[in-house]
Amino acid sequence: RTTIPERMRASELLAQDSLTVGDRPVPVPAADEVLIRVASVGVCGSDTHYFTHGRIGPFVVEQPLVLGHEASGVIVAVGEGVDAARVGSRVSIEPQRACRVCEQCKKGAYNLCPEMQFFATPPIDGAFAEYVTIQSDYAHDIPDSVSAHAAALMEPLSVGIWACQKAGVTAGSRVLIAGAGPIGLVTAQVARAFGATEIIITDISEERLAVAAQHGATRALHASESVEEMTVDAFIDASGAGPAIRAGIPAVKPAGRIVLVGLGADELTLPVNLLQNRELWLTGVFRYANTWPLAIELVAAGRVNLDALVTHTFGLDDVENALMAGRIPGALKAIVEPWR
Ligand code: NAD
Ligand code: ZN
Structure with a gap:
Protein backbone atom coordinates (compact mmCIF):
# COMPACT_ATOMS: atom_id res chain seq x y z
CA ARG A 1 0.00 0.00 0.00
CA THR A 2 3.02 2.27 -0.20
CA THR A 3 1.80 4.27 -3.20
CA ILE A 4 -1.74 4.68 -1.87
CA PRO A 5 -2.52 7.93 -0.08
CA GLU A 6 -4.11 8.10 3.37
CA ARG A 7 -6.91 10.43 2.36
CA MET A 8 -9.20 10.72 -0.64
CA ARG A 9 -11.90 12.90 -2.14
CA ALA A 10 -15.50 11.64 -2.18
CA SER A 11 -18.74 13.30 -3.21
CA GLU A 12 -21.07 13.28 -0.20
CA LEU A 13 -24.82 13.79 -0.17
CA LEU A 14 -25.42 15.53 3.17
CA ALA A 15 -29.19 15.78 2.83
CA GLN A 16 -31.77 16.45 0.12
CA ASP A 17 -30.31 18.92 -2.44
CA SER A 18 -27.03 19.24 -0.52
CA LEU A 19 -23.80 17.82 -1.97
CA THR A 20 -20.20 18.47 -1.03
CA VAL A 21 -16.80 17.01 -1.86
CA GLY A 22 -15.54 15.56 1.41
CA ASP A 23 -12.13 14.41 2.58
CA ARG A 24 -12.17 10.84 3.89
CA PRO A 25 -9.69 8.13 4.79
CA VAL A 26 -8.94 5.76 1.90
CA PRO A 27 -10.73 2.54 2.89
CA VAL A 28 -8.54 -0.40 3.91
CA PRO A 29 -9.55 -3.68 2.23
CA ALA A 30 -10.70 -6.42 4.61
CA ALA A 31 -9.15 -9.89 4.22
CA ASP A 32 -11.53 -10.91 1.41
CA GLU A 33 -11.62 -7.49 -0.30
CA VAL A 34 -9.78 -5.50 -2.93
CA LEU A 35 -9.12 -1.75 -3.00
CA ILE A 36 -10.09 -0.17 -6.32
CA ARG A 37 -9.00 3.15 -7.79
CA VAL A 38 -12.30 4.21 -9.34
CA ALA A 39 -12.30 5.01 -13.08
CA SER A 40 -15.92 5.56 -14.22
CA VAL A 41 -19.25 5.65 -12.40
CA GLY A 42 -22.60 5.81 -14.17
CA VAL A 43 -25.40 7.96 -12.80
CA CYS A 44 -28.63 6.04 -12.17
CA GLY A 45 -32.10 7.47 -11.64
CA SER A 46 -31.92 6.27 -8.03
CA ASP A 47 -28.87 8.49 -7.39
CA THR A 48 -30.81 11.45 -8.75
CA HIS A 49 -33.82 10.52 -6.60
CA TYR A 50 -31.71 10.45 -3.40
CA PHE A 51 -30.36 13.89 -4.34
CA THR A 52 -33.74 15.44 -5.12
CA HIS A 53 -35.79 13.71 -2.38
CA GLY A 54 -33.28 12.64 0.31
CA ARG A 55 -34.83 9.18 0.41
CA ILE A 56 -36.23 6.26 -1.57
CA GLY A 57 -39.09 4.70 0.35
CA PRO A 58 -37.77 3.45 3.69
CA PHE A 59 -34.13 4.31 2.83
CA VAL A 60 -33.46 7.80 4.22
CA VAL A 61 -30.22 9.80 3.97
CA GLU A 62 -29.42 10.43 7.67
CA GLN A 63 -25.64 10.72 7.46
CA PRO A 64 -23.32 11.80 4.61
CA LEU A 65 -23.86 9.28 1.79
CA VAL A 66 -21.63 8.63 -1.21
CA LEU A 67 -23.85 7.96 -4.24
CA GLY A 68 -23.02 5.93 -7.37
CA HIS A 69 -23.29 2.17 -7.88
CA GLU A 70 -22.38 1.63 -11.56
CA ALA A 71 -18.60 1.56 -11.27
CA SER A 72 -15.33 0.36 -12.73
CA GLY A 73 -11.68 0.83 -11.85
CA VAL A 74 -8.31 -0.77 -11.26
CA ILE A 75 -7.32 -2.94 -8.28
CA VAL A 76 -4.51 -1.18 -6.40
CA ALA A 77 -4.32 -3.29 -3.23
CA VAL A 78 -5.74 -6.53 -1.86
CA GLY A 79 -6.72 -7.86 1.56
CA GLU A 80 -4.58 -10.54 3.13
CA GLY A 81 -6.77 -13.39 1.86
CA VAL A 82 -6.72 -12.24 -1.79
CA ASP A 83 -4.14 -13.21 -4.43
CA ALA A 84 -1.73 -10.27 -4.78
CA ALA A 85 -1.57 -11.01 -8.53
CA ARG A 86 -4.92 -9.22 -8.81
CA VAL A 87 -3.22 -5.84 -8.28
CA GLY A 88 -3.30 -3.96 -11.58
CA SER A 89 -6.42 -5.71 -12.90
CA ARG A 90 -9.08 -3.57 -14.58
CA VAL A 91 -12.43 -4.53 -13.08
CA SER A 92 -16.16 -3.95 -13.22
CA ILE A 93 -17.68 -3.69 -9.76
CA GLU A 94 -20.77 -5.70 -8.85
CA PRO A 95 -21.93 -3.29 -6.16
CA GLN A 96 -23.49 -5.66 -3.69
CA ARG A 97 -22.40 -7.54 -0.61
CA ALA A 98 -24.59 -10.50 0.36
CA CYS A 99 -24.30 -12.55 3.56
CA ARG A 100 -23.42 -15.76 1.64
CA VAL A 101 -25.03 -18.03 4.29
CA CYS A 102 -28.80 -17.42 4.21
CA GLU A 103 -31.33 -19.56 2.32
CA GLN A 104 -31.42 -17.19 -0.68
CA CYS A 105 -27.64 -16.86 -0.87
CA LYS A 106 -27.22 -20.62 -0.72
CA LYS A 107 -29.71 -21.01 -3.59
CA GLY A 108 -27.74 -18.53 -5.68
CA ALA A 109 -30.50 -15.93 -5.44
CA TYR A 110 -28.18 -13.63 -3.53
CA ASN A 111 -29.93 -10.52 -4.85
CA LEU A 112 -32.76 -11.52 -2.49
CA CYS A 113 -30.48 -11.81 0.58
CA PRO A 114 -32.24 -10.06 3.51
CA GLU A 115 -28.83 -8.90 4.75
CA MET A 116 -27.86 -7.33 1.41
CA GLN A 117 -25.63 -4.27 1.59
CA PHE A 118 -25.88 -2.40 -1.70
CA PHE A 119 -23.75 0.56 -2.79
CA ALA A 120 -25.34 4.02 -2.48
CA THR A 121 -28.26 2.77 -0.42
CA PRO A 122 -28.26 4.36 3.06
CA PRO A 123 -26.19 3.79 5.11
CA ILE A 124 -23.90 2.00 2.59
CA ASP A 125 -21.61 4.30 0.61
CA GLY A 126 -21.28 4.14 -3.16
CA ALA A 127 -18.56 4.93 -5.68
CA PHE A 128 -18.50 8.70 -6.39
CA ALA A 129 -15.10 8.59 -4.67
CA GLU A 130 -11.45 8.14 -5.60
CA TYR A 131 -11.27 4.65 -4.04
CA VAL A 132 -13.72 1.94 -2.97
CA THR A 133 -13.42 -1.56 -1.53
CA ILE A 134 -15.45 -4.61 -2.56
CA GLN A 135 -15.24 -8.34 -1.91
CA SER A 136 -12.74 -9.80 -4.35
CA ASP A 137 -15.23 -12.02 -6.18
CA TYR A 138 -17.49 -9.01 -6.85
CA ALA A 139 -14.66 -7.24 -8.69
CA HIS A 140 -14.92 -8.82 -12.15
CA ASP A 141 -11.91 -8.72 -14.50
CA ILE A 142 -12.55 -7.07 -17.84
CA PRO A 143 -10.59 -7.47 -21.07
CA ASP A 144 -8.45 -4.59 -22.38
CA SER A 145 -10.86 -4.09 -25.27
CA VAL A 146 -13.66 -3.00 -22.91
CA SER A 147 -13.62 0.70 -21.98
CA ALA A 148 -13.80 1.94 -18.39
CA HIS A 149 -17.21 3.47 -19.13
CA ALA A 150 -18.52 0.19 -20.54
CA ALA A 151 -17.10 -1.66 -17.54
CA ALA A 152 -19.08 0.64 -15.25
CA LEU A 153 -22.26 0.07 -17.26
CA MET A 154 -22.11 -3.72 -16.76
CA GLU A 155 -24.44 -2.84 -13.86
CA PRO A 156 -27.42 -1.54 -15.86
CA VAL A 285 -37.24 -8.30 -10.69
CA PHE A 286 -34.91 -7.06 -8.00
CA ARG A 287 -31.60 -6.14 -9.63
CA TYR A 288 -29.74 -9.32 -10.72
CA ALA A 289 -27.61 -12.26 -9.65
CA ASN A 290 -24.77 -14.04 -11.45
CA THR A 291 -25.02 -11.78 -14.51
CA TRP A 292 -21.52 -10.25 -14.68
CA PRO A 293 -19.75 -13.05 -16.57
CA LEU A 294 -22.36 -12.95 -19.35
CA ALA A 295 -22.46 -9.14 -19.35
CA ILE A 296 -18.70 -8.98 -19.88
CA GLU A 297 -18.81 -11.66 -22.62
CA LEU A 298 -21.57 -9.84 -24.51
CA VAL A 299 -19.70 -6.53 -24.45
CA ALA A 300 -16.29 -8.07 -25.23
CA ALA A 301 -17.83 -9.94 -28.18
CA GLY A 302 -19.38 -6.73 -29.52
CA ARG A 303 -22.94 -8.05 -29.12
CA VAL A 304 -23.86 -5.21 -26.76
CA ASN A 305 -22.56 -1.63 -27.09
CA LEU A 306 -22.54 0.20 -23.77
CA ASP A 307 -20.36 3.12 -24.90
CA ALA A 308 -23.29 4.16 -27.12
CA LEU A 309 -25.30 4.97 -23.99
CA VAL A 310 -22.82 7.53 -22.64
CA THR A 311 -23.80 11.10 -23.49
CA HIS A 312 -22.13 13.19 -20.72
CA THR A 313 -19.09 12.99 -18.40
CA PHE A 314 -18.32 14.98 -15.23
CA GLY A 315 -15.67 15.25 -12.50
CA LEU A 316 -16.11 14.81 -8.77
CA ASP A 317 -16.67 18.56 -8.25
CA ASP A 318 -19.50 18.42 -10.74
CA VAL A 319 -21.62 15.58 -9.36
CA GLU A 320 -24.67 17.81 -8.97
CA ASN A 321 -24.63 18.51 -12.72
CA ALA A 322 -24.09 14.81 -13.37
CA LEU A 323 -27.13 13.94 -11.24
CA MET A 324 -29.26 16.50 -13.08
CA ALA A 325 -27.93 15.69 -16.57
CA GLY A 326 -31.08 13.67 -17.27
CA ARG A 327 -32.80 17.00 -17.91
CA ILE A 328 -30.50 17.81 -20.84
CA PRO A 329 -32.29 17.05 -24.13
CA GLY A 330 -30.83 13.90 -25.69
CA ALA A 331 -29.16 12.76 -22.45
CA LEU A 332 -29.05 9.03 -21.81
CA LYS A 333 -26.24 8.13 -19.39
CA ALA A 334 -24.02 10.54 -17.47
CA ILE A 335 -20.70 9.28 -16.11
CA VAL A 336 -18.66 10.61 -13.18
CA GLU A 337 -14.87 10.24 -13.47
CA PRO A 338 -13.48 10.83 -9.96
CA TRP A 339 -9.90 11.43 -11.21
CA ARG A 340 -10.79 13.71 -14.08
P1 NAD B 1 -35.65 6.39 -17.25
O1 NAD B 1 -36.52 7.23 -16.41
O2 NAD B 1 -34.48 7.01 -17.93
O3 NAD B 1 -36.53 5.66 -18.38
C1 NAD B 1 -37.88 5.45 -18.27
C2 NAD B 1 -38.48 5.74 -19.64
O4 NAD B 1 -39.87 5.40 -19.60
C3 NAD B 1 -38.38 7.21 -20.03
O5 NAD B 1 -37.74 7.34 -21.27
C4 NAD B 1 -39.85 7.65 -20.08
O6 NAD B 1 -40.08 8.64 -21.06
C5 NAD B 1 -40.55 6.34 -20.41
N1 NAD B 1 -41.99 6.32 -20.14
C6 NAD B 1 -42.71 7.05 -19.25
N2 NAD B 1 -44.01 6.78 -19.36
C7 NAD B 1 -44.14 5.84 -20.34
C8 NAD B 1 -45.24 5.15 -20.91
N3 NAD B 1 -46.49 5.37 -20.49
N4 NAD B 1 -44.99 4.25 -21.88
C9 NAD B 1 -43.72 4.01 -22.31
N5 NAD B 1 -42.64 4.65 -21.80
C10 NAD B 1 -42.86 5.55 -20.83
O7 NAD B 1 -35.17 5.20 -16.32
P2 NAD B 1 -34.13 4.01 -16.56
O8 NAD B 1 -32.84 4.36 -15.93
O9 NAD B 1 -34.15 3.58 -17.98
O10 NAD B 1 -34.80 2.91 -15.63
C11 NAD B 1 -36.07 2.39 -15.97
C12 NAD B 1 -36.83 1.95 -14.75
O11 NAD B 1 -36.23 0.77 -14.20
C13 NAD B 1 -36.87 2.96 -13.60
O12 NAD B 1 -38.16 2.95 -13.02
C14 NAD B 1 -35.86 2.40 -12.63
O13 NAD B 1 -36.11 2.83 -11.30
C15 NAD B 1 -36.08 0.94 -12.80
N6 NAD B 1 -35.01 0.04 -12.36
C16 NAD B 1 -35.39 -1.09 -11.71
C17 NAD B 1 -34.44 -2.01 -11.31
C18 NAD B 1 -34.87 -3.26 -10.61
O14 NAD B 1 -34.02 -3.96 -10.06
N7 NAD B 1 -36.16 -3.60 -10.61
C19 NAD B 1 -33.08 -1.76 -11.56
C20 NAD B 1 -32.73 -0.60 -12.25
C21 NAD B 1 -33.70 0.29 -12.66
ZN1 ZN C 1 -27.76 -13.96 2.33
Missing part, protein backbone atom coordinates in the same frame (compact mmCIF):
# COMPACT_ATOMS: atom_id res chain seq x y z
CA LEU A 157 -26.61 -4.18 -18.49
CA SER A 158 -27.06 -6.76 -15.75
CA VAL A 159 -30.55 -5.42 -15.10
CA GLY A 160 -31.35 -5.99 -18.79
CA ILE A 161 -29.83 -9.48 -18.79
CA TRP A 162 -31.75 -10.49 -15.68
CA ALA A 163 -35.00 -9.12 -17.15
CA CYS A 164 -34.50 -11.00 -20.45
CA GLN A 165 -33.63 -14.20 -18.58
CA LYS A 166 -36.74 -13.91 -16.40
CA ALA A 167 -38.77 -13.16 -19.55
CA GLY A 168 -37.42 -16.31 -21.25
CA VAL A 169 -36.18 -14.32 -24.26
CA THR A 170 -34.57 -16.69 -26.78
CA ALA A 171 -33.96 -17.17 -30.51
CA GLY A 172 -37.00 -16.03 -32.43
CA SER A 173 -38.74 -14.34 -29.49
CA ARG A 174 -41.07 -11.41 -30.03
CA VAL A 175 -40.48 -8.95 -27.21
CA LEU A 176 -42.30 -5.76 -26.18
CA ILE A 177 -40.37 -3.32 -24.01
CA ALA A 178 -42.01 -0.23 -22.45
CA GLY A 179 -39.60 2.63 -21.78
CA ALA A 180 -36.58 3.60 -23.91
CA GLY A 181 -34.43 4.93 -21.10
CA PRO A 182 -31.01 3.39 -20.40
CA ILE A 183 -32.63 0.27 -18.92
CA GLY A 184 -35.13 -0.22 -21.77
CA LEU A 185 -32.38 0.32 -24.35
CA VAL A 186 -29.92 -2.14 -22.79
CA THR A 187 -32.78 -4.60 -22.44
CA ALA A 188 -33.43 -4.23 -26.17
CA GLN A 189 -29.74 -4.84 -26.86
CA VAL A 190 -29.78 -7.97 -24.70
CA ALA A 191 -32.97 -9.23 -26.37
CA ARG A 192 -31.22 -8.83 -29.74
CA ALA A 193 -28.13 -10.65 -28.42
CA PHE A 194 -30.34 -13.48 -27.14
CA GLY A 195 -31.78 -13.88 -30.64
CA ALA A 196 -35.11 -12.09 -30.39
CA THR A 197 -36.32 -11.31 -33.90
CA GLU A 198 -38.98 -8.71 -33.04
CA ILE A 199 -38.16 -6.08 -30.46
CA ILE A 200 -40.85 -3.43 -30.10
CA ILE A 201 -40.08 -0.53 -27.77
CA THR A 202 -42.45 2.21 -26.61
CA ASP A 203 -41.88 5.59 -24.98
CA ILE A 204 -43.57 8.96 -24.63
CA SER A 205 -40.35 10.72 -25.70
CA GLU A 206 -39.76 11.00 -29.45
CA GLU A 207 -36.13 11.78 -28.73
CA ARG A 208 -35.64 8.45 -27.00
CA LEU A 209 -37.61 6.54 -29.62
CA ALA A 210 -35.34 8.07 -32.24
CA VAL A 211 -32.26 6.23 -30.90
CA ALA A 212 -34.03 2.93 -30.14
CA ALA A 213 -33.15 1.32 -33.48
CA GLN A 214 -29.43 1.76 -32.71
CA HIS A 215 -30.01 -0.34 -29.59
CA GLY A 216 -31.70 -3.26 -31.28
CA ALA A 217 -35.33 -2.22 -31.49
CA THR A 218 -37.02 -3.39 -34.67
CA ARG A 219 -39.95 -1.00 -34.03
CA ALA A 220 -40.18 2.14 -31.93
CA LEU A 221 -43.72 3.23 -31.09
CA HIS A 222 -45.12 6.21 -29.26
CA ALA A 223 -46.91 5.01 -26.11
CA SER A 224 -50.16 6.52 -27.41
CA GLU A 225 -50.27 3.85 -30.15
CA SER A 226 -51.99 0.57 -29.33
CA VAL A 227 -49.78 -2.44 -28.74
CA GLU A 228 -52.65 -4.79 -27.92
CA GLU A 229 -52.44 -6.75 -31.21
CA MET A 230 -48.71 -7.39 -30.98
CA THR A 231 -48.91 -11.03 -29.75
CA VAL A 232 -45.48 -11.05 -28.12
CA ASP A 233 -43.82 -13.85 -26.18
CA ALA A 234 -42.64 -11.46 -23.50
CA PHE A 235 -43.42 -7.99 -22.24
CA ILE A 236 -40.79 -6.20 -20.16
CA ASP A 237 -41.75 -2.96 -18.47
CA ALA A 238 -38.78 -0.62 -18.10
CA SER A 239 -40.88 2.52 -17.65
CA GLY A 240 -42.46 2.14 -14.23
CA ALA A 241 -45.55 3.82 -15.70
CA GLY A 242 -48.87 2.25 -14.71
CA PRO A 243 -50.53 2.94 -18.08
CA ALA A 244 -47.59 1.28 -19.90
CA ILE A 245 -47.89 -1.84 -17.76
CA ARG A 246 -51.64 -1.97 -18.23
CA ALA A 247 -51.28 -1.50 -22.02
CA GLY A 248 -48.57 -4.15 -22.40
CA ILE A 249 -50.29 -7.09 -20.71
CA PRO A 250 -52.91 -7.73 -23.45
CA ALA A 251 -50.09 -7.87 -26.01
CA VAL A 252 -48.72 -11.08 -24.49
CA LYS A 253 -49.49 -14.46 -26.10
CA PRO A 254 -50.92 -17.37 -24.12
CA ALA A 255 -48.30 -18.79 -21.72
CA GLY A 256 -46.14 -15.70 -22.29
CA ARG A 257 -44.27 -13.75 -19.66
CA ILE A 258 -44.51 -10.28 -18.13
CA VAL A 259 -41.51 -8.86 -16.27
CA LEU A 260 -41.85 -5.66 -14.26
CA VAL A 261 -38.52 -3.83 -13.99
CA GLY A 262 -39.59 -0.18 -13.73
CA LEU A 263 -40.31 1.27 -10.30
CA GLY A 264 -43.09 3.68 -9.54
CA ALA A 265 -46.45 2.06 -10.25
CA ASP A 266 -46.86 0.73 -6.74
CA GLU A 267 -50.53 -0.20 -6.93
CA LEU A 268 -52.19 -1.22 -10.16
CA THR A 269 -55.45 -2.70 -11.42
CA LEU A 270 -54.68 -5.93 -13.31
CA PRO A 271 -56.75 -7.80 -15.93
CA VAL A 272 -56.90 -10.94 -13.80
CA ASN A 273 -59.19 -12.77 -16.19
CA LEU A 274 -56.72 -12.27 -19.02
CA LEU A 275 -53.84 -13.51 -16.85
CA GLN A 276 -55.91 -16.62 -16.10
CA ASN A 277 -57.30 -17.34 -19.55
CA ARG A 278 -53.87 -17.04 -21.15
CA GLU A 279 -51.94 -18.56 -18.24
CA LEU A 280 -49.56 -15.60 -18.27
CA TRP A 281 -46.53 -15.49 -15.97
CA LEU A 282 -45.95 -12.23 -14.16
CA THR A 283 -42.94 -11.37 -12.03
CA GLY A 284 -41.03 -8.44 -10.70
